[in-house]
Amino acid sequence: MAGVDYGATLKREIFSIARQHMPCCLQSFLAGLLRGSAHQPQIKVRRSLHRHLQLFLQEVLPPDATIEGGGTEILVEKNFDQLELRQKLVERIKRMDGSASGKHCQRAFLHGLFISRGYIQNPGRGYHLEFRLPGRWLPVAFRTVCRQLRMRFAEYKTEAGTCFYLKSIRRIIKFLNRLGLFEKSLELSDLKATRSLLSMVNRQVNFETANINRLIDAAEESINQIRELLTFEDQEFWTESLRQLSMMRLKYPHDSIEALGQRFEPPLSKSAVNHRLRRIKSLHAKVFGKNQQKTG
Numbered sequence: 001m002a003g004v005d006y007g008a009t010l011k012r013e014i015f016s017i018a019r020q021h022m023p024c025c026l027q028s029f030l031a032g033l034l035r036g037s038a039h040q041p042q043i044k045v046r047r048s049l050h051r052h053l054q055l056f057l058q059e060v061l062p063p064d065a066t067i068e069g070g071g072t073e074i075l076v077e078k079n080f081d082q083l084e085l086r087q088k089l090v091e092r093i094k095r096m097d098g099s100a101s102g103k104h105c106q107r108a109f110l111h112g113l114f115i116s117r118g119y120i121q122n123p124g125r126g127y128h129l130e131f132r133l134p135g136r137w138l139p140v141a142f143r144t145v146c147r148q149l150r151m152r153f154a155e156y157k158t159e160a161g162t163c164f165y166l167k168s169i170r171r172i173i174k175f176l177n178r179l180g181l182f183e184k185s186l187e188l189s190d191l192k193a194t195r196s197l198l199s200m201v202n203r204q205v206n207f208e209t210a211n212i213n214r215l216i217d218a219a220e221e222s223i224n225q226i227r228e229l230l231t232f233e234d235q236e237f238w239t240e241s242l243r244q245l246s247m248m249r250l251k252y253p254h255d256s257i258e259a260l261g262q263r264f265e266p267p268l269s270k271s272a273v274n275h276r277l278r279r280i281k282s283l284h285a286k287v288f289g290k291n292q293q294k295t296g
Contacts (some may be wrong), residue, residue: 006122008048010184011115015052017180018111019059025108026060028092031085032112043116053115086137093144106145110179113142120172123191127169134161149178215256222277223253225284232287242283245276 018029033043045053092105113131117138121128131153133139139155139162146153146164151174153164166172169192176185226246229237238246248263257277261268268276 005048006124007118007120008046010120010181011045011049011118012052013181013184014111014115014179015056018056018108021108022104024088024092025104027085028089028105028108029112030060031082031089032109032114033116034082034085034112035116045115049115086141089141093141093148103149106148107179109141109145110149113138114179123169123188127172128165128167129172129175130163130165132158132161132163139164151175151178219249219253222249222280225280226250229280229284229287237283237287242276242280245273246280249277 021029035042089109117131119130133142155162155164173185173188226249257273258270261270261273
């Protein structure tokens with residue numbers, strides 16, 4: 001996904017879906033797509049989508065509606081009333097409120113709105129989807145449609161209007177499913193699963209590495225304590241079991257506690273080896289603690 005304009009790819013797919021809309025859905029789609037004044041609507045899109053949009057409008061707009069392109073904007077003129085489209089959308093929303101099915105016009109409205117005012121971050125860099133909606137009508141219509149489609153967006157106010165956004169990959173996948181973008185939804189689901197697996201592996205590796213480092217530090221500490229004890233003049237403090245373990249620890253410094261115990265005859269359990277190492281540690285503290293007190 002890296003290096004690809006993910007949002008533009010998504011919007012091209014929406015154009016393909018929009019060509020299959022029923023007449024009522026086309027009106028809802030245009031209600032979300034168009035901006036500007038009621039009787040002189042316009043559409044602003046990125047240059048990469050300009051050609052797709054012009055071809056689409058030529059297919060779906062009335063024959064007497066003229067299209068003029070300029071920069072990133074497309075103007076729709078003559079006998080085209082955006083206010084009427086919005087009124088029809090409101091009627092459909094009211095009629096279908098509470099219905100378990102028949103939400104095709106609401107989805108078509110979101111299709112158009114996403115092309116005109118939607119943004120999605122490339123999933124290779126992060127998860128973010130948003131709509132920046134000006135005025136009062138669009139935010140209210142958007143909230144109502146999202147409620148009917150059982151989607152929840154976070155939102156905040158700006159000087160230009162209201163921003164609705166999603167940061168959760170789970171909610172973004174749900175949004176793409178609601179819009180009928182099932183292939184893109186599956187791609188995101190695969191990406192989510194892959195990242196989850198990699199994260200789990202990384203955690204496991206970090207855990208194992210931390211364990212290994214902890215064991216190495218403990219072994220080095222034991223070896224240093226044993227060497228210091230062996231340099232002490234009076235060696236009467238050793239018991240036979242502790243001396244045997246000390247010699248074995250020095251001979252096999254890289255062994256784990258369990259492997260070290262298996263070198264004895266009969267073998268020692270892991271807890272027995274740990275117990276003797278703790279006794280050596282206490283012995284070291286006792287011997288050198290007293291020695292330091294005398295020196296002081």
